[in-house]
Structures are given as C-alpha cells and as structure tokens.
Amino acid sequence: MALIVQKFGGSSVGDAQKIKHVANRVIETQRAGNQVVVVVSAMGDTTDELIDLAQSVAENPYNSPREMDMLLTSGERISMALLALAINAAGASSRSFTGSQAGIMTSAKHGDARISEVTPTRIREALDDGDIAIVAGFQGFNKDSKDVTTLGRGGSDTTAVALAAALNADLCEIYSDVDGVYTCDPRVVSSAKKLDSIDVESMLELAAAGAKILHIRAVEYARRHGVDLRVRSTFSTDPGTIVYSNLKDGAQMEEPVVSGVATDKSQAQITVIGIPDVPGKAAEIFTAVAKAGANIDMIVQNTPTGSDVTDRVSDISFTLPKADLQRVANALEAAKESLGYRELELDDSIGKLSVVGAGMRTHSGVSATLFGALAKAGINIEMISTSEIRISVVTSLAQLDEAARAVHTAFELDSDVEAVVYAGTGR
Amino acid sequence: MALIVQKFGGSSVGDAQKIKHVANRVIETQRAGNQVVVVVSAMGDTTDELIDLAQSVAENPYNSPREMDMLLTSGERISMALLALAINAAGASSRSFTGSQAGIMTSAKHGDARISEVTPTRIREALDDGDIAIVAGFQGFNKDSKDVTTLGRGGSDTTAVALAAALNADLCEIYSDVDGVYTCDPRVVSSAKKLDSIDVESMLELAAAGAKILHIRAVEYARRHGVDLRVRSTFSTDPGTIVYSNLKDGAQMEEPVVSGVATDKSQAQITVIGIPDVPGKAAEIFTAVAKAGANIDMIVQNTPTGSDVTDRVSDISFTLPKADLQRVANALEAAKESLGYRELELDDSIGKLSVVGAGMRTHSGVSATLFGALAKAGINIEMISTSEIRISVVTSLAQLDEAARAVHTAFELDSDVEAVVYAGTGR
Numbered sequence: 001m002a003l004i005v006q007k008f009g010g011s012s013v014g015d016a017q018k019i020k021h022v023a024n025r026v027i028e029t030q031r032a033g034n035q036v037v038v039v040v041s042a043m044g045d046t047t048d049e050l051i052d053l054a055q056s057v058a059e060n061p062y063n064s065p066r067e068m069d070m071l072l073t074s075g076e077r078i079s080m081a082l083l084a085l086a087i088n089a090a091g092a093s094s095r096s097f098t099g100s101q102a103g104i105m106t107s108a109k110h111g112d113a114r115i116s117e118v119t120p121t122r123i124r125e126a127l128d129d130g131d132i133a134i135v136a137g138f139q140g141f142n143k144d145s146k147d148v149t150t151l152g153r154g155g156s157d158t159t160a161v162a163l164a165a166a167l168n169a170d171l172c173e174i175y176s177d178v179d180g181v182y183t184c185d186p187r188v189v190s191s192a193k194k195l196d197s198i199d200v201e202s203m204l205e206l207a208a209a210g211a212k213i214l215h216i217r218a219v220e221y222a223r224r225h226g227v228d229l230r231v232r233s234t235f236s237t238d239p240g241t242i243v244y245s246n247l248k249d250g251a252q253m254e255e256p257v258v259s260g261v262a263t264d265k266s267q268a269q270i271t272v273i274g275i276p277d278v279p280g281k282a283a284e285i286f287t288a289v290a291k292a293g294a295n296i297d298m299i300v301q302n303t304p305t306g307s308d309v310t311d312r313v314s315d316i317s318f319t320l321p322k323a324d325l326q327r328v329a330n331a332l333e334a335a336k337e338s339l340g341y342r343e344l345e346l347d348d349s350i351g352k353l354s355v356v357g358a359g360m361r362t363h364s365g366v367s368a369t370l371f372g373a374l375a376k377a378g379i380n381i382e383m384i385s386t387s388e389i390r391i392s393v394v395t396s397l398a399q400l401d402e403a404a405r406a407v408h409t410a411f412e413l414d415s416d417v418e419a420v421v422y423a424g425t426g427r
Numbered sequence: 428m429a430l431i432v433q434k435f436g437g438s439s440v441g442d443a444q445k446i447k448h449v450a451n452r453v454i455e456t457q458r459a460g461n462q463v464v465v466v467v468s469a470m471g472d473t474t475d476e477l478i479d480l481a482q483s484v485a486e487n488p489y490n491s492p493r494e495m496d497m498l499l500t501s502g503e504r505i506s507m508a509l510l511a512l513a514i515n516a517a518g519a520s521s522r523s524f525t526g527s528q529a530g531i532m533t534s535a536k537h538g539d540a541r542i543s544e545v546t547p548t549r550i551r552e553a554l555d556d557g558d559i560a561i562v563a564g565f566q567g568f569n570k571d572s573k574d575v576t577t578l579g580r581g582g583s584d585t586t587a588v589a590l591a592a593a594l595n596a597d598l599c600e601i602y603s604d605v606d607g608v609y610t611c612d613p614r615v616v617s618s619a620k621k622l623d624s625i626d627v628e629s630m631l632e633l634a635a636a637g638a639k640i641l642h643i644r645a646v647e648y649a650r651r652h653g654v655d656l657r658v659r660s661t662f663s664t665d666p667g668t669i670v671y672s673n674l675k676d677g678a679q680m681e682e683p684v685v686s687g688v689a690t691d692k693s694q695a696q697i698t699v700i701g702i703p704d705v706p707g708k709a710a711e712i713f714t715a716v717a718k719a720g721a722n723i724d725m726i727v728q729n730t731p732t733g734s735d736v737t738d739r740v741s742d743i744s745f746t747l748p749k750a751d752l753q754r755v756a757n758a759l760e761a762a763k764e765s766l767g768y769r770e771l772e773l774d775d776s777i778g779k780l781s782v783v784g785a786g787m788r789t790h791s792g793v794s795a796t797l798f799g800a801l802a803k804a805g806i807n808i809e810m811i812s813t814s815e816i817r818i819s820v821v822t823s824l825a826q827l828d829e830a831a832r833a834v835h836t837a838f839e840l841d842s843d844v845e846a847v848v849y850a851g852t853g854r
Contacts, residue, residue, distance in 0.1 A: 016483035023484075050505070056443035057450075057509050058516030067515065070523050071508035074501040078477070081498035082484050088494065089485030096497050101573065122573070146528065146549070 002170040003127070004029060007039040007137065007160035009176045012234040013079050014044035022175075022234060023086035026132055030092060035127045037167065038094075039137045039160040040083055042075025050075060065110030069139075069150045073099070076136035076156075084134050094132035097122060100148065102133075103166075104140035104159060112152035113140060115159075115221075118166035135163060154215020161218045165225035172222070172229050173240075174214060179233035180241035181206070181213055183413040184261040188404045193415035195259060197242040199358045200229075202259040205390040209354030210264025219243070257359035257366065258411040263404050264352040265397060267297060268325040269382070270318055272332065274342025277304040277312035284339055285316060285332070292331035294324035298352075298385040298392065313342070317383060319394060322348055350382065351400025354392040355407060367391055373410035379403045429597040430554070431456060434466040434564065434587035436603045439661040440506050441471035449602075449661060450513035453559055457519060462554045464594065465521075466564045466587040467510055469502025477502060492537030496566075496577045500526070503563035503583075511561050521559035524549055526566035526575070530593075531586060533567035533576045540567060540576035542585065542648075545593035562590060581642020588645045592652035599649070599656050600667075601641060606660035607668035608633070608640055610840040611688040615831050620842035622686065624669040626785045627656075629686040632817040636781030637691025646670070684786035684793065685838040690831050691779040692824060694724060695752040696809070697745055699759065701769025704731040704739035711766055712743060712759070719758035721751035725779075725812040725819065740769070744810060746821060749775055777809065778827025781819040782834060794818055800837035806830045 006026060013019050022038075030036045050071050054061035061068055080096040087094040103120045106113035126133040137156025140149050151158055157174055164172035181203065184192040198206075200223040207216040213231060222229050222245050232240025275281050282301065289296060297319045304314040320328060329346055332339070360366050370391055374381060379402065383394035395403050408414060433453060440446050449465075457463045477498050481488035488495055507523040514521040530547045533540035553560040564583025567576050578585055584601055591599035607621040608630065625633075627650040634643040640658060649656050649672050659667025702708050709728065716723060724746045731741040747755060756773055759766070787793050797818055801808060806829065810821035822830050835841060 016480065019484050053443065053505070053509060054512055057446050057513040060516070061512050064512050064515040067508045067511040067523055071505060071512070074504040074508075077501040077504065078480070078498060081494045081501075082480060084494040085481055085488045085491050085498070086484040088491040089487070096494055 001033055001035060003035040003037070003167055005037045005039065005160050005164040005167070005169045005172045007156055007172070007174050008041070008234060009156065010041040010044050010047070011177050012175055013040055013083065016082075018234075019043075019079070019082050019086050020090070023083060023090050025234070026083075026087060026094075027090055027092045030132055037123060037127070037133045037135060037163055037169070038083065039135050039156055039163065040076060040079045041137050041156040042072075043079045043082075046075040046078065047072060062111070066147055069110045069148050072150055073136065073139045073148050076138055080134045080136045087132055087134075092132060093130065094134055095126045096134040096136070097126075098136050099139035099159070100141040102135045102163065104162065105143045106140035106149045106151065108142045108145065108147075108149070110147075110149055113142070113149035115140060115151065115162045117143070118162050120163060120166050123163070123167065135159065154217050157215045157218030158221055161221045161225070161227050161229070164227045165221070169227070172227050174218075174229055174231050175234040176213075176231075177233060177235065178213055178231070179236050179238045180231050181211070181243070182260065183415075184404055184408050185211070185263060188263055188401050189261070189408045191414040192408065193413060194238075195241050196239075197244060198259050200243050200245040201389060202356050202358050203243045205354065205356040205387065206260055206262050209262035209356060209390065209392060210266065210352065211260070211262045214243070256357055257363045258355055258357035258413065260356055261404055261408050261411070261413065262354045262356065263400055264354070265400065266322055267319045267350060267352055267394075268322045268346070268348040269350045269394065270320065270325070270329060270332070271345040271347075272316045272339075272341045273345060274313045275316060276340045277314055281339070282316060285341075288331050288335045288339065289318075289320075289328050292324070292328045294320045294328045296320050298383050298394065300383045300385075319350065319352065319383070349397040350394050351397045351403070352392055352394050353400060353403050353407065354390055355411065356390045358389050360389045360391075369410050370407060373406045374403055377402060377406040379406070428460055428462060430462040430464070430594055432464045432466065432587050432591040432594070432596045432599045434583055434599070434601050435468070435661060436583065437468040437471050437474070438604050439602055440467055440510065443509075445661075446470075446506070446509050446513050447517070450510060450517050452661070453510075453514060453521075454517055454519045457559055463559045464550060464554070464590055464596070465510065465559060465561045466583055466590065467503060467506045467561065468564050468583040469499075470506045470509075473502040473505065474499060489538070493574055496537045496575050499577055500563065500566045500575050503565055507561045507563045514559055514561075519559060520557065521561055522553045523561040523563070524553075525563050526586065527568040529560075529562045529590065531567035531589065532570045533578065535569045535572065535574075535576070537574075537576055539579035540569070542567060542578065542589045544570070545589050547590060547593050550590070550594065562586065581644050584642045584645030585648055588648045588652070588654050588656070591654045592648070596654070599654050601645075601656055601658050602661040603640075603658075604660060604662065605640055605658070606663050606665045607658050608638070608670070609687065610842075611831055611835050612638070612690060615690055615828050616688070616835045616841075618841040619835065620840060621665075622668050623666075624671060625686050627670055627672040628816060629783050629785045630670045632781070632783040632814065633687055633689050636689035636783060636817065636819060637693070637779065638687070638689045641670070683784055684790045685782055685784035685840065687783055688831055688835050688838070688840065689781045689783065690827055691781070692827065693749055694746045694777060694779055694821075695749045695773065695775040696777045696821065697747065697752070697756060697759070698772040698774070699743045699766075699768050700772060701740045702743060703767045704741055708766070709743060712768075715758050715762045715766065716745075716747075716755050719751070719755045721747045721755045723747050725810050725821065727810045727812075746777065746779065746810070776824040777821050778824045778830070779819055779821050780827060780830050780834065781817055782838065783817045785816050787816045787818075796837050797834060800833045801830055804829060804833035806833070
C-alpha cells in the first residue's frame with residue numbers, strides 16, 4: 001500500500017462543484033489501494049477577500065502580522081472542512097487538520113514562516129484508522145509562542161512536500177490547472193512540449209528562472225528531503241510530469257541536455273556607473289542594496305578602464321525584482337557620496353531568458369547553440385550568468401518572447417502539437 | 428484595576444464600520460483603567476453562509492459534525508482577527524485567541540459541547556502584558572481528542588460568562604442591539620420598561636420562559652459561578668440592565684414582586700386522550716417521547732374519570748417545541764397499541780405566557796392577579812405550571828399578545844414611554 005500526498009491549489013477548490021470533483025478524485029486514489037493525505041489551499045479568491053476585509057478595518061493591517069495570519073488561516077480552515085464534508089458525503093471517511101494539528105512547526109516570522117519540524121502524529125493515526133487525512137496548506141504554528149503562522153507564497157506546495165517527507169510518502173502530487181511541466185511557458189512558445197519527467201535540480205533552476213508551475217521553496221524542500229513530485233492537472237487524467245529527486249535502483253535516468261527554457265519578466269536592472277576601482281567598493285554597494293531589503297539575482301562587473309591606476313573606474317550591473325527598483329535606487333542615491341560612483345542607470349524593461357538542463361554538465365556546446373540562436377534572431381544580450389546546469393541571459397523586454405521561441409527551436413524542443421495555455425498557480 | 432469581559436454578538440460586528448466602532452468602545456473601556464477581555468461572535472450572516480456552503484458540497488453536512496465544527500469556527504476566527512486589527516490600528520494593543528488557545532475545554536459533543544474547564548493562561552499573560560485579549564466565542568476543544576468543538580446556540584454568551592468566572596472578572600458585559608432586559612418584549616407590549624437590575628434567578632426563569640435577550644445556558648452558568656452580568660447595547664451609552672448573581676455586602680436588594688412577563692410562541696401541545704389508569708402508563712408515554720428526542724416543557728394530567736376502577740382513563744397534555752411535534756406524534760402513534768390510549772390531539776397554535784419575579788417567594792396574591800387579569804380580558808387558560816418564582820399559562824396563540832398586555836398592566840409594569848423594539852440575538 002502506497003502513501004500519496006495530494007495538494008490541490010485554490011483554483012482546484014474554487015467552488016462547490018470543484019470541491020466535489022476533488023473529493024471524487026481523492027476517493028478514487030484511496031480506492032486504488034493507497035493511503036491518502038490531501039493538502040488544500042483556500043478557495044479561489046478567499047484570501048484576497050480576507051485581505052480586503054482587513055484593509056477595511058485597518059489602514060496597514062500587516063502592522064499586526066500575527067493577526068493577519070490568524071485571519072488568513074481561516075481560508076484553508078473553510079476549504080479543508082468543506083472537502084472533508086464532501087468526501088464523507090460521497091461515502092468515504094476523512095478528517096481535516098489545521099497546520100497546527102498536523103504538527104507543522106515553523107519559525108516565528110508571521111507571513112513568511114519557515115517549516116522547522118513536522119510531527120504528523122495525528123495524520124498517522126487518521127491514516128491507520130483508514131481515513132483520508134486533509135491538511136490545511138500554507139499554515140503552521142510557532143512551537144514557542146503557540147501562535148499560528150503562515151508560510152508565504154508557495155506555502156501550500158511546501159506544506160505538501162514537507163508532509164510527504166515527514167510521512168516518508170511514496171509520491172507527492174501537486175494538482176493545479178496545469179497538466180505538467182513544459183519546455184517553456186506555452187503562452188510564450190505555443191510549440192512548448194510537456195515533459196514526462198525532469199530531475200529536481202533542473203526543476204529548481206527552472207523555478208528560480210521564473211517558471212511559475214512549482215514554487216522554488218517547495219522544489220528545494222523536495223530536493224533536500226528526496227521527495228518525488230508529480231505535477232498534474234485537477235481537471236484531466238493526464239499523468240503529468242514527474243520531478244525526480246531519487247534515481248531508482250540503478251535505473252540511471254537519461255538526462256536531456258536541455259530540459260526547458262524559462263522566461264522572467266518580473267526583473268529590472270540597475271547599472272552603477274563610474275565606481276572608483278579600489279578594494280571593497282563592490283561590497284559597500286551590495287551592503288547598501290541588502291539594507292534596502294532587495295533580493296539580487298544576476299550581477300555583472302566590467303573590467304576597470306582608465307588612463308592610470310589611481311584613475312580607473314568600473315561599472316556594476318545587477319538585476320532585482322521590479323517592485324524593489326525604486327527603493328534600492330533611492331538607497332544608492334542617498335549613499336552616492338560615500339560610494340563615490342558617477343551615476344545610476346535604471347532599466348525596468350528587461351527580460352531574462354534561461355536555458356536549463358542537467359545534461360549540460362556533460363555536454364559542451366550549449367552556450368554556442370544559445371548565443372548562435374539569439375544572434376541569428378538579431379537579439380542583443382545585455383548580461384549573462386551561468387550555473388552548472390543553467391545559462392541565463394538578459395535581453396530587452398520587447399525581444400524576450402521572440403528570443404524564447406528562437407532558443408526553444410534551436411534546442412529542438414518544439415512539439416508537433418500546440419500546447420494548452422496555462423495560468424500561474426496561487427499559494 | 429477592574430477586569431471586564433465584554434461580549435459582542437454577530438450584529439455588533441456585522442461589517443467593517445461596526446467592527447471599528449466596537450474597537451473604539453473596547454479601547455475606551457481599557458483607557459478608563461480596566462483590563463479587558465473581548466468575546467466575539469462571527470460577523471452577521473457568516474455562519475449562515477458557511478452552512479450554505481456546507482450544504483452545497485454535502486447533502487447532510489451534519490453527518491460529519493466534527494467537520495461542521497471545523498468549518499463554523501472559521502467565522503469567529505475571522506471576526507476576532509479583524510477586531511484585533513482594528514484595535515491595533517486605532518493605537519491600542521490586542522491579541523486574538525481561538526477557543527482552544529483561550530483554554531476553553533469542552534465535552535466531546537460536536538455542535539453542542541458543554542464547557543468542562545477553563546484555563547485561560549494565555550489570556551492572563553496577554554492582560555499582564557497590557558494587551559486587550561480577544562477570544563473567539565462559541566468554540567472550544569475536546570481535551571481528549573484535541574478536536575475543535577462548538578457550543579451550540581447561545582455559545583458566545585456562555586464563553587463570555589465562563590471566561591469571566593475563570594478570570595474572576597469584576598463584570599461581564601453582554602453587548603447586542605438591545606439596550607437591556609425589559610419587563611416584556613417591546614414588540615408585544617409597547618409600554619414595556621427597561622429594568623435597571625434583575626436577580627439572576629428571575630433572569631433564568633425569563634430566559635427559560637422565552638425571553639431571547641440572554642441565552643439560558645449563559646445565565647445558568649453565571650448563577651452557578653456567581654458572575655454579575657450587564658446587558659447593554661453596542662450602539663448606545665445606556666448602562667443597560669445588571670443581572671445580579673451576587674448581593675454585595677449586606678446590601679439586600681429589594682426584590683420586585685414581578686420582574687417581567689415573557690411570551691413564547693415556539694411551543695406546541697400534544698394531548699394523549701383515554702390512557703388506562705394503571706400504574707406506570709405515564710412513564711411509558713414519556714419514555715416513548717424521550718426516545719423521540721424531544722424536550723418537554725409543561726405537563727398536565729387530569730384526574731382519572733370512569734364508571735368503575737378497571738375502566739378509568741385519564742388524559743395527559745404536554746408542550747414541546749413545534750419542530751418536534753410531528754416526530755413525537757409519530758412515535759406515539761407507532762406505540763399506540765402497547766400504550767393503550769384512545770387518541771392523540773395535536774395543537775400547534777398555542778402560546779405560553781409567564782410571569783416571573785423573585786418577590787413571589789414572599790408575596791402572595793400573584794396568581795390571583797394573573798388569573799383575574801386574564802379572565803377580565805376574556806382569555807382562556809389551557810394549562811398552568813408554576814415554579815417558586817414563576818407562573819406560566821398556556822393560551823391560544825391568537826390571544827397571547829393580548830394576554831401579555833393585560834398581565835403587564837395588571838402588575839403595574841407599564842412605562843410612560845414607548846420602548847425601543849429589539850430583535851433576538853444570534854449565537
């Protein structure tokens with residue numbers, strides 16, 4: 001008997017009809033001879049409605065993060081109880097559990113807590129009794145204060161993976177309205193192909209590079225704890241995409257050179273021009289940026305130029321989320337004198353394209369193919385960064401989609417059939 | 428420094444504006460130098476909306492009572508978090524607690540659990556920190572199973588009284604849209620007067636006799652634990668009505684002969700005609716009624732009549748909630764042969780009028796005044812029952828309001844001004 005964790009996102013439980021559909025799907029999984037743990041998000045727009053309510057009673061509700069978590073966790077409480085009611089009404093037996101009842105312990109940071117420990121005693125008991133266990137995603141509790149916490153974006157995916165790890169589950173299925181992991185976002189490249197499988201490291205790079213299908217925290221958790229994931233659609237029987245963390249007994253998986261192409265339109269770029277070429281200047285700049293609370297992605301520094309040694313200056317470019325652009329620029333402007341640079345250049349119309357594949361480790365020529373395809377399509381590259389299994393380039397935002405199509409074709413990822421367009425997943 | 432528990436019902440926190448109003452009221456109480464614990468119900472129609480949702484996913488959601496409790500408790504979770512947000516935004520400091528966090532332990536019966544123990548450790552801590560503690564009404568948890576429970580009708584009032592008892596509070600204020608306890612329902616008797624005070628036993632009889640202002644369980648809890656209540660309106664500064672459980676140091680309260688008149692239109696009557704006059708028949712009948720799950724209120728048995736001893740028969744009439752009428756009648760019909768009665772008479776258009784007053788203990792003539800007033804108004808009495816401080820009569824439903832007005836006048840309860848009409852309170 002296998003133990004399967006199934007996670008259903010907000011759009012999968014968006015109304016009564018969908019909840020009944022999910023109930024049947026869960027019951028089928030149990031009747032096929034499995035123990036089933038279900039993780040659910042809040043129904044459809046519930047979270048937004050609760051945030052609206054909070055803003056109607058308090059100007060800055062996030063000033064009371066403990067209370068915001070108390071409020072928002074009611075969303076999953078509703079969806080999990082409804083799913084349990086639907087499952088019980090359909091003739092199976094289920095019990096629902098809050099994050100706290102499920103033993104999801106977290107750090108203290110309200111709104112963005114990290115899972116520190118999972119002790120799913122009550123889940124085990126429910127499974128041993130033959131029940132389906134339903135668990136609220138996105139939430140846990142702080143062991144010290146006993147306060148309710150939420151996990152931030154991607155939290156429900158992370159709950160599912162953490163439970164799968166703690167229960168030593170055979171599989172963790174992430175259901176949404178997308179039927180798997182594609183070689184590229186089908187909205188950008190209509191010839192994108194669904195992958196039958198992908199290794200967890202490539203998935204991690206894809207998620208980091210902007211693919212929205214799985215949240216990076218959940219993938220990282222799966223990689224670290226060796227949990228196999230299956231990404232599939234709530235509304236089809238397609239087997240979806242397996243994300244392997246474990247290579248089964250000797251069955252060496254053939255790693256494709258390139259698994260997929262990811263695009264990211266959420267980034268902006270700052271170039272700091274004319275930085276005196278003295279040791280420690282880069283560190284000073286990035287300390288100022290970190291203090292402004294921004295997550296930096298790519299960094300490029302050019303070779304210093306200048307007539308003589310005392311005179312030499314260099315430029316540093318880096319990318320960061322668009323939402324952080326102005327704040328970081330202000331922080332750098334404020335420190336202009338002490339940092340000693342000449343000027344700032346801001347660009348909020350950049351795009352990032354990444355090519356990801358575990359096979360890059362052993363295959364050469366990937367960058368040649370990439371740069372060749374971009375050159376042939378007449379696309380200018382502004383920045384480049386690489387990891388062991390990823391190459392990312394920054395282009396202009398206007399050219400990003402065209403670049404993705406050119407690169408997708410160059411790596412022979414194109415499918416014969418047009419892909420179903422998918423939307424992003426919620427929490 | 429006094430410790431005050433304040434309970435706000437669903438209509439008091441029905442929307443953002445009202446929540447902000449309540450927040451200010453609570454803050455004022457704290458700034459006047461008190462420690463404040465606030466108990467809230469779910470916002471306005473939230474509970475009904477959640478029940479609708481449950482019925483849209485399961486035909487008989489109450490077949491999963493544990494899950495219904497999980498679902499319904501999200502209502503208070505939302506209102507208490509919003510109130511905490513509003514209080515914090517208005518410049519005071521508050522923390523919200525679920526029933527379980529507040530230490531409200533209950534029996535196991537989902538949907539109608541009884542409070543068994545209250546250990547408000549975290550509430551004490553919050554108060555000691557100078558915070559306002561906000562507690563979800565209507566809910567607790569089963570100590571053995573750790574499952575969430577709800578307290579049934581009147582649950583939030585009971586939560587407030589139980590917390591006041593456990594915290595040894597100086598006062599428990601029950602806020603609603605009614606500004607106190609009246610000598611009669613102002614919708615029935617427009618000259619009804621608000622009482623400044625009433626003893627808890629009379630309040631208990633009034634609640635039992637159909638007055639909706641306070642739930643009988645909460646009043647009973649207050650009586651048993653010696654908690655003084657103040658019933659007042661969220662939307663006025665009227666001091667409301669004090670319900671005394673404690674007579675302060677020697678200050679003997681002058682007990683009015685009659686405190687108020689209550690009417691109840693929710694009852695029906697069954698008369699079992701022609702019951703053989705042999706020992707144990709009444710017991711058999713009420714065993715059958717109890718098995719059908721009905722709560723019986725008044726019972727009257729007439730003197731047996733008949734030509735000789737073996738032939739004598741009697742009739743038994745009793746009142747019960749209208750909702751139980753058909754079920755109990757069916758049960759009695761099914762047992763007709765073994766019970767041996769001749770026929771059943773059902774009447775669902777009766778009304779019950781009760782006159783309540785602690786002074787009845789020491790004053791005679793109350794029943795004479797009551798029956799005289801009813802006779803003068805031409806109202807027929809079908810049943811009579813009495814307690815130490817209450818006389819109840821059953822009349823026809825059509826004559827009930829007229830009866831109430833006649834009796835209210837006869838006991839000189841009429842006010843010179845017309846009362847504000849009030850509605851019933853929720854949970």
